Amino acid sequence: MSNRKPGFETLAIHAGAAPDPTTGARITPIFQTTAFVFDDVDHAASLFNLQAFGNIYSRLTNPTVSVFEERIAALEGGRAAVATASGHAAQLLAFHTLMEPGDEFLASRRLYGGSITQFSHSFRKFGWNVIFVDPDDPQNFARAMTPKCKAIFVESLANPGGIVCDIAAISEVAHAAGVPLIVDNTMASPWLCRPIEHGADIVIHSTTKFISGHGNSMGGVIVEAGKFDWSKGPRKYPALTEPTPSYHGLRFYETFGDMAFAVATRAVGLRDLGPTMAPLNAFLSLAGVETLPLRMERHCQNAQKVAEFLSKHPKVAWVSYAGLPGDKYHALARKYLPRGAGSVFTFGVKGGYETGVKLVESVELFSHLANIGDTRSLIIHPASTTHRQLSAEQLAAAGAGPDVVRLSVGIENVEDIIADLDQALAKG
């Protein structure tokens, strides 16, 4: 396109893709191959040394996956992206580039339960120590800052509750301390929130959710904003600034500048840890992301109506949806999620644990499963499922107490969605 800046809807369909140069195929083909031929040994050497751009082996790069990476980088307004096998793999790789054994990072206490578990237990085996912080007051991050801290991690819109983080204020705290802000933007998707515009340095997604959007492919992505100076601050990021032994002393930041984090995360993290996105999953996710703006609009409209219905229901004690005017996070939602507060939220049933279990077992249209961001409406009782590894104290902190039910409102007919909840609540 000439010198027009393409809009989000255009990028969602076109960014990164072009007709196949050889066949003219309009849709990005599924490059279902593990490896790619070299022209000669010299070409192979250039590729292995990162001196040429090109494909070697699908653990590192694959043409279908690359289109998906560029698509998400464009939608987030980032410099470059790396796709991974899942959202958890994206988190693992991002921290692998930033952390050394003994380092620390600050994370919001309001996170997806699986992330709390990953950070609290598996990351400790690498010597990466998490410090959880209540994100409601951004200054809590400043107060918890330590000399060994290498990053701050938050979710823009936190799973499971409708908690919205003050990204701009937290990014100021991060930058004053010289650390990057990592934002998991899974629940909002780039259509609702673009964290880089508010100061995030790295954006992470579980693309399993709204981005792919149809509940058919696992995936994750890491987007680098390209604005963080890895060499200037008081804190050290040796994987980016020091010679890399496995690349004969190459320094990523000096060589790749504003895309150094993404290149290092691929060339070292993906190469050595191996959680690559499959080409078929990239293909399905590309098809899904084309309709992201349309789907998110309907998800948000439906969620708003369902939240309003539940907030008036006699068997419902409370609804935590930032789209409701009286909600604690309504003002932050208007700032960071002006197009809608997403479609995943929690509510409390009167009657606690037993009633929550009864509700999820009585629905007929909603699917009782552990996922979010599907076209289908989904329901779960976190305390008995996704969050059951957490202690009672962690459950309360994560907003997943015994009475809590989480919905991921789909894009079916909204009257049908409401009727299903109504009949199931009547049985509780």
Add this chain to the structure above:
Amino acid sequence: MNHDSYPDSYILQILREVRTIAMVGASPNWNRPSYFAMKYLQEKGYRVIPVNPAAAGETILGETCHASLKDIPVPVDMVDCFRNSAAIPPIAQEAIAIGAKVLWMQLGVRNDEAAARAEAAGLKVVMNRCPKIEFGRLSGEIGWMGVNTGVISSKRKKVVKS
């Protein structure tokens, strides 16, 4: 030329027209950024002639390294500067003197005064960019690294140079 944002067409025209590039500050060390760029540009069909007084007389990637631009015995289309911003003015003067058509400064390098002088002498100027990254971006190759190229097109990817 607005040196804060170059139209793709401007960069593309330079990359299509240029054949011989003098690379000032080229390093004989294979893990330095200049060596990466030189090797890549050679593979894309450019002749790249290294200029570096500390390596004069040495051979880098098959090309003899010269002490200064004036020592290069063949016509040069573009001068690519792997030097810091303060070192640019004399290089720009020499680029004008040897009849180069383009003065290119690498990522992080910018000298508006030298650029104005070169432009007044009829040279095209690019600052704070890398020709390897621009070539990779406009040919779509860099998208293989997940980089946001900013290119939107419903046409088959064009070859930048053939």
